[in-house]
Amino acid sequence: MSTDSNQITRDYMDSLLVEQRLLDAVLPDTTLTLYGTRFSTPVMMAALSHLDSCYPQGMVEMARGAAAAGAVMWAGMGDEAELEAIVATGAKTIKIIKPYADEGLILRKLRHAQDCGAFAVGMDIDHAFGRRGGYDNVLGQPMTAKSQEQLAGYIRATSLPFIVKGVLSVQDAVKCAEAGAQGIVVSHHHGILESAVPPVKILPRIVEAVGARMPVFVDCGIQSGMDVFKAMARGATAVSVGRKIMEFLHTDGAAGVTRAVEELTGELAAAMARTGTASLAAMDPTVIWEN
16 A cells, blocks of 8 residues: 555545436535635645746745736745745735744734735644655754644734644644634655655544634645545635646646636536536535545
8 A cells, every 4th residue: 555645645536436416406606715715726826835847936926827828826935025926926825934943023914915915824843844754944044843832822913814734634724713713734755754644635624623612724735626626525615726736837827827827727617517506605515426
């Protein structure tokens, strides 16, 4: 049996089967309302960074493409000027901050994101530890694990919605909710933990625990509109897509990103139509069968 979390995730996603429900079905509505703003699609960018090798000014190009598609933009590591350029495209942008050991750096990044017009902020708590058991170090910046109390402090430090990325247990999801988070991303950060449970597998338990209190997003291995549908039917509020969209960015910049989102959304709409799912709010988990 493979211990590669990405392959485990892919195999699990492919194992999920879908009922067809056609009588009384209608053309579906794929619009998403998030934190009071309406978007054309629940397909969001992943919290990527350092995409200049993929396309010149890759993060800004991705933001332009997301804005044109009516999709949520996410941004990972990057300097202040890049975030300002991303936000200036008009893309509603969620800025994710690493769990830096330097508390002052975290607070400065939170303030800058708020001041430059970010849509929301958050932290990817799954980047605290390295692969050899110590704390991680990313591009020369030391990381450290965060407590629930520290997380609550970051949430109080900003007026923006605060999202915690890297949640892969009911335990952490409940702690995030208790700390005051306004969203979580169910994710294993593209296999940062070997033999990790697939995000879409654990998703229903997490949604049952905290879904009434906050949006629950999911990422890792989403490759098609059918993948998006399966995640949404299992309870996700919206879904982040990374590597699939990067392929289109590499080929055609912002226009490619827009095309990728539109294609994924069209595939999602086809799945919704054929399962009698009229809107995102009408997603029914009983349409999914575990093989």
